[in-house]
Amino acid sequence: MKIGIIIETKDYEKAFNGMRFAVTAFKIEHEVKIFLLGDGVEIPFLSHELFNVSSQVKEFIHIGGEILACGTCMNIRNIKESDYFEVSTMVECVNMVEWADRVVTF
Template identity: 55%
Template sequence: MKLGIILETKEFEKAWNGFRFANTALKNGHEVQVFLMGEAVECENLTHEKFDVAGQIKVYSEAGGEILACGTCLKSRNLDGTDVCPISTMVDCLEMVVWADKVVTF
């Protein structure tokens, strides 16, 4: 199955669960794309003693998972895209939704 995940929060536990879900889906043979928008574009460096979002993102990225980050949301925070979270557009988000069999939001 093709799963699209839209993550809109940098709340530690919710973002952590979103990437745990993405990692579980990849490990079970599904194709996964994650689109970060709003405050979620700040997730790449989120660490917490219980909810290591950055660690889950690293696992996801190393497993070949694709992450896209809203360029408008990055720019509004004076952030740049990275190798792990490249700058993307709403067109990219739309294309992910069209591509996916199911879309989940966190």
């Protein structure tokens, strides 16, 4: 199954669970793409003693996952390029939704 995941929060636990979901789905052989939107563009940099979001982001990338991030949302937050995601547009978010069999939002 093709699963599109939109993460639009920087809440530690919600972002952590979104990334855990992505890693798990990928490991059981689903095709998974993530689009970071709004506050979600900050999650590659989040670390908390209970919810280490950045480690889940790194694992997802390490196993071959693809993460896109809204360029407009990044600009608003003065976030520059990252090794963890590709700067993208709302058109790519729409393309991901059209590509996916299911879309999950965190």
